[in-house]
Amino acid sequence: MVTDANIKRRFHDGETGAEKALHAAVRPEAANVEIGLNAAIVAVIDDEPVVLVIRNETDSASATDGLPFGPFSPVAHRTLESGLRAWVEEQTGLGLGYVEQLYTFGDRGRHAEPADHSPHVVSIGYLALTETGHARDLQHGSWRSWYQFFPWEDWRKGKPEILSAEIEPRLKEWAQRPVLRSAPARPVQREDRVRICFGLDGGAWDEEKVLDRFELLYEAGLVEEARRDGRESASSWGVTAPRLGAAMRFDHRRILATAIGRVRAKIKYRPVIFELMPDDFTLFELQKTVEAILGPHLHKQNFRRLVESAGLVEPTGEVKTQTGGRPAKLFRFRREVLLERPAPGVRVKPVRS
Amino acid sequence: MVTDANIKRRFHDGETGAEKALHAAVRPEAANVEIGLNAAIVAVIDDEPVVLVIRNETDSASATDGLPFGPFSPVAHRTLESGLRAWVEEQTGLGLGYVEQLYTFGDRGRHAEPADHSPHVVSIGYLALTETGHARDLQHGSWRSWYQFFPWEDWRKGKPEILSAEIEPRLKEWAQRPVLRSAPARPVQREDRVRICFGLDGGAWDEEKVLDRFELLYEAGLVEEARRDGRESASSWGVTAPRLGAAMRFDHRRILATAIGRVRAKIKYRPVIFELMPDDFTLFELQKTVEAILGPHLHKQNFRRLVESAGLVEPTGEVKTQTGGRPAKLFRFRREVLLERPAPGVRVKPVRS
DNA sequence: CTTCATATACTCAAGTGGAGTATATGATAG
DNA sequence: CTATCATATACTCCACTTGAGTATATGAAG
Numbered sequence: 001m002v003t004d005a006n007i008k009r010r011f012h013d014g015e016t017g018a019e020k021a022l023h024a025a026v027r028p029e030a031a032n033v034e035i036g037l038n039a040a041i042v043a044v045i046d047d048e049p050v051v052l053v054i055r056n057e058t059d060s061a062s063a064t065d066g067l068p069f070g071p072f073s074p075v076a077h078r079t080l081e082s083g084l085r086a087w088v089e090e091q092t093g094l095g096l097g098y099v100e101q102l103y104t105f106g107d108r109g110r111h112a113e114p115a116d117h118s119p120h121v122v123s124i125g126y127l128a129l130t131e132t133g134h135a136r137d138l139q140h141g142s143w144r145s146w147y148q149f150f151p152w153e154d155w156r157k158g159k160p161e162i163l164s165a166e167i168e169p170r171l172k173e174w175a176q177r178p179v180l181r182s183a184p185a186r187p188v189q190r191e192d193r194v195r196i197c198f199g200l201d202g203g204a205w206d207e208e209k210v211l212d213r214f215e216l217l218y219e220a221g222l223v224e225e226a227r228r229d230g231r232e233s234a235s236s237w238g239v240t241a242p243r244l245g246a247a248m249r250f251d252h253r254r255i256l257a258t259a260i261g262r263v264r265a266k267i268k269y270r271p272v273i274f275e276l277m278p279d280d281f282t283l284f285e286l287q288k289t290v291e292a293i294l295g296p297h298l299h300k301q302n303f304r305r306l307v308e309s310a311g312l313v314e315p316t317g318e319v320k321t322q323t324g325g326r327p328a329k330l331f332r333f334r335r336e337v338l339l340e341r342p343a344p345g346v347r348v349k350p351v352r353s
Numbered sequence: 354m355v356t357d358a359n360i361k362r363r364f365h366d367g368e369t370g371a372e373k374a375l376h377a378a379v380r381p382e383a384a385n386v387e388i389g390l391n392a393a394i395v396a397v398i399d400d401e402p403v404v405l406v407i408r409n410e411t412d413s414a415s416a417t418d419g420l421p422f423g424p425f426s427p428v429a430h431r432t433l434e435s436g437l438r439a440w441v442e443e444q445t446g447l448g449l450g451y452v453e454q455l456y457t458f459g460d461r462g463r464h465a466e467p468a469d470h471s472p473h474v475v476s477i478g479y480l481a482l483t484e485t486g487h488a489r490d491l492q493h494g495s496w497r498s499w500y501q502f503f504p505w506e507d508w509r510k511g512k513p514e515i516l517s518a519e520i521e522p523r524l525k526e527w528a529q530r531p532v533l534r535s536a537p538a539r540p541v542q543r544e545d546r547v548r549i550c551f552g553l554d555g556g557a558w559d560e561e562k563v564l565d566r567f568e569l570l571y572e573a574g575l576v577e578e579a580r581r582d583g584r585e586s587a588s589s590w591g592v593t594a595p596r597l598g599a600a601m602r603f604d605h606r607r608i609l610a611t612a613i614g615r616v617r618a619k620i621k622y623r624p625v626i627f628e629l630m631p632d633d634f635t636l637f638e639l640q641k642t643v644e645a646i647l648g649p650h651l652h653k654q655n656f657r658r659l660v661e662s663a664g665l666v667e668p669t670g671e672v673k674t675q676t677g678g679r680p681a682k683l684f685r686f687r688r689e690v691l692l693e694r695p696a697p698g699v700r701v702k703p704v705r706s
Numbered sequence: 707c708t709t710c711a712t713a714t715a716c717t718c719a720a721g722t723g724g725a726g727t728a729t730a731t732g733a734t735a736g
Numbered sequence: 737c738t739a740t741c742a743t744a745t746a747c748t749c750c751a752c753t754t755g756a757g758t759a760t761a762t763g764a765a766g
Contacts, residue, residue: 033427035386035459035475072459074386074473080459104457104477106388106425106433120427122388124457192692284744302724304745325743326731339545637713655755657714678712679762 035072036111036121037084038252040102040259041094041128043143044276049292050143051256054091056249065149066249067256068092068141072124084126093139098129098275102258109229110251125255127262129275146260149245149253153210153260155295163198166242167222171198174220207295210261214254217244225253263293269345271312274333282320282328283307290346307346311337388425389464389474390437391605393455393612394447394481396496397629402645403496404609407444409602418502419602420609421445421494425477437479446492451482451628455611462582463604478608480615482628499613502598502606506563506613508648516551519595520575524551527573560648563614567607570597578606616646622698624665627686635673635681636660643699660699664690 041052053065070087077083085096102125111121147154151162175190197212199205218226224247247253267273267290276289287303307313313331321327394405406418423440430436438449455478464474500507504515528543550565552558571579577600600606620626620643629642640656660666666684674680 033386033388033425035388072386072475074459074461074475078461080457080475101456103454104433106427108427108431122425122427122433196692282744299725301726301745301747306723321732325733325741326745328744339549635713652754652756654714654716654757659754674763678710678764679714681713 034121035080036069036123036250037072037080037087037126038067038069038123038255039084039088039096039099039126039128040067040256041088041092041096041130042146042259042263042276043130043132044289044292045132045143047288047292049146049260051146051149051259052092052094052138052141053144053248054141064247064249065144065252067252069123069250069252080124081126088128092141093137094130095137096128096130098272100127100262101125102127102255102262105251105254107251110225110254121250123251123255125258127259129263129272131276131278133278146256149248149256150210150214150260151245152213153207153295155205155207156291156297159205162244166244167217168198168200170222170242171216171220174222208261208265210264211254211257214257218254223247223253225251267293267345271333271337271345273346274312277333280316280318280330280332282330283313284328286313286331286346303346310346311340312346387474388433389422389476389603390425390433390440390479391420391422391476391608392437392441392449392452392479392481393420393609394441394445394449394483395499395612395616395629396483396485397642397645398485398496400641400645402499402613404499404502404612405445405447405491405494406497406601407494417600417602418497418605420605422476422603422605433477434479437477441481445494446490447483448490449481449483451625453480453615454478455480455608455615458604458607460604463578463607474603476604476608478611480612482616482625484629484631486631499609502601502609503563503567503613504598505566506560506648508558508560509644512558515597519597520570521551521553523575523595524569524573527575561614561618563617564607564610567610571607576600576606578604620646620698624686624690624698626699627665630686633669633671633683633685635683636666637681639666639684639699656699663699664693665699 039052043050043052052068054068056064056066068088068091070083070090072080072083077086081099081101084099088094088096104122104124106122108120111123152160152167154160171194175194193212193216195201195203197209197216214223217223218231221227221231222242223244228247245253248256263272273286273290273293276293277286283304284300286307287298287300290303291298311334314334316330316332318330319327320330392405396403396405405421407421409417409419421441421444423436423443425433425436430439434452434454437452441447441449457475457477459475461473464476505513505520507513524547528547546565546569548554548556550562550569567576570576571584574580574584575595576597581600598606601609616625626639626643626646629646630639636657637653639660640651640653643656644650664687667687669683669685671683672680673683
């Protein structure tokens with residue numbers, strides 16, 4: 001806010017806002033925030049996309065899963081990422097390979113859980129991809145299908161039941177409901193958001209909008225975390241609240257949603273899918289892994305053509321035999337593509353059925 | 354690190370790493386980090402891409418520009434983004450429109466400036482887009498061409514002189530130089546990185562790799578900030594150090610590099626370019642704005658076709674007359690595209706010349 | 707009124723991508 | 737041992753996109 005006093009001081013003392021900010025920055029007592037590092041570690045096991053979770057044993061009443069996490073300590077950790085790696089190894093025994101930062105969340109009130117008197121925490125979410133073979137040294141934590149937390153994202157067997165049965169009617173009701181606190185009542189915007197996020201009214205389902213959908217469900221009070229954080233829940237409006245996916249600790253489900261959206265987007269333009277594959281694989285196995293991440297089935301022949309013509313893979317010379325049919329050639333990732341400028345991803349479109 | 358003691362404690366006390374992390378999280382004395390909110394506010398003035406900077410008056414010896422910034426206070430700010438908006442308004446008088454989070458930087462030592470005894474700071478960078486008309490209420494700070502800080506990114510008049518004359522020979526030298534500290538000497542990787550980032554040896558220049566290029570120059574000790582942070586500078590190797598673009602305070606140039614890369618990528622798949630345009634504009638003005646951001650010239654006829662066929666704009670019915678030729682039809686942004694699912698960007702390819 | 711500069715329309719050929727059909731080859735059952 | 741099956745792999749086709757060129761419209765300036 002630009003107050004008169006501020007402007008006056010600025011022009012008379014010659015101290016700009018930026019300098020004031022700097023002065024505030026060197027005052028150590030201003031430091032009252034804590035940074036949490038959180039890892040969504042993703043793999044694919046038996047064509048199922050999974051994430052590494054750690055069960056919260058202390059809170060046995062409502063034992064919920066959470067992501068591996070820990071506070072960032074600028075003393076112990078040289079970088080944010082090295083801090084994350086240290087925490088994950090500490091908690092699970094797993095040494096991470098591919099890691100990328102997702103987003104930093106800082107909303108007040110989104111980190112609470114019952115009887116949690118922690119100070120304000122800013123969460124930095126990370127995405128890690130790993131191959132199951134590299135995860136043999138896992139000591140703690142367990143792999144859970146990510147659709148357990150987001151059942152409405154699982155379109156592998158067509159449109160999920162939970163969407164038509166539970167989610168869509170409640171969201172439609174929420175969109176129509178009068179907006180209370182905020183002055184400009186705008187039910188139109190709510191309706192539009194619902195339509196775009198969930199592809200209603202003939203709209204297409206965008207598999208990348210995982211976070212948008214979760215945030216909408218949170219705002220509408222339809223997920224457990226919203227109730228936990230003390231938001232007006234769906235039940236307070238006379239709508240029976242269903243259980244929409246398993247809840248997670250803190251804002252971990254939001255971080256996982258961001259992770260899923262990011263992977264789904266990224267495999268299309270960067271060859272990150274191979275972080276999830278063993279060294280040698282058949283093209284069909286590769287396709288199955290892509291489908292596990294993206295959802296719908298892909299056109300097999302075109303998938304092969306795209307992957308091969310993009311130079312993403314090269315044959316090993318071996319074949320894999322127990323496939324129940326003609327033996328499949330084994331391929332490996334052509335690491336050289338990383339050196340050939342815009343290293344592509346598996347640009348795939350689902351089959352229209 | 355998984356120490357024996359840790360494993361033992363885990364299995365015997367039943368306290369997992371995650372719980373330990375939680376306990377650490379509720380200890381307030383662990384909070385010794387500060388979060389800096391930084392804004393790269395971008396506009397286009399007279400076909401020149403500009404960024405809002407604030408000159409550091411106190412340090413008159415080496416007065417450097419910096420981005421608007423301020424510490425995040427969980428007491429005063431409800432969210433990270435609202436904290437950023439407050440700081441920017443406080444320091445510049447500008448109310449921001451479009452804002453998106455870029456990245457969170459936390460490397461130790463990248464935040465220092467001479468005689469700076471501040472505690473460890475984690476920087477969250479934000480990108481803001483604004484139209485010059487909305488920026489009339491600007492009270493502090495000034496617009497600077499972003500190419501002032503990144504002259505090697507300015508390909509509007511062909512390949513910049515500074516690349517062949519200054520940067521490329523020094524980077525080649527750096528790539529060949531023996532790596533000292535790290536055990537595995539791998540000059541190959543350095544060479545590859547240089548080749549990919551700067552499109553050497555027949556490689557294509559990727560206009561989105563702005564951050565990668567800056568990081569490489571920093572690592573090679575070729576930018577002022579590297580010297581300031583006490584890294585081995587190019588001059589210590591007997592190479593005369595040129596001035597590669599204007600330096601910025603703290604890690605602000607890194608944040609700006611991230612911002613430029615993000616805008617360049619994003620206008621291709623989201624209609625964010627219109628955040629930089631006035632309400633009414635001609636298609637040629639739109640093209641000029643896109644070219645200001647992206648660099649090379651676009652094919653005019655195809656640009657028009659793409660923009661119109663994607664339904665991004667609609668004619669206002671008016672024409673603009675002082676164009677020095679046939680009057681140009683005025684268009685406005687079709688806001689409805691935001692409601693039509695995958696809202697597209699201006700997918701453009703430069704003309705091959 | 708001529709010349710110019712710019713805006714706008716139209717055309718075309720090469721490339722890309724979705725989708726179908728045909729063939730190869732090992733596994734398995736009888 | 738052979739018929740049948742299931743899967744892998746190869747080839748073909750056609751619609752649509754897109755890069756790039758040419759032609760025309762129209763106001764401004766000399």
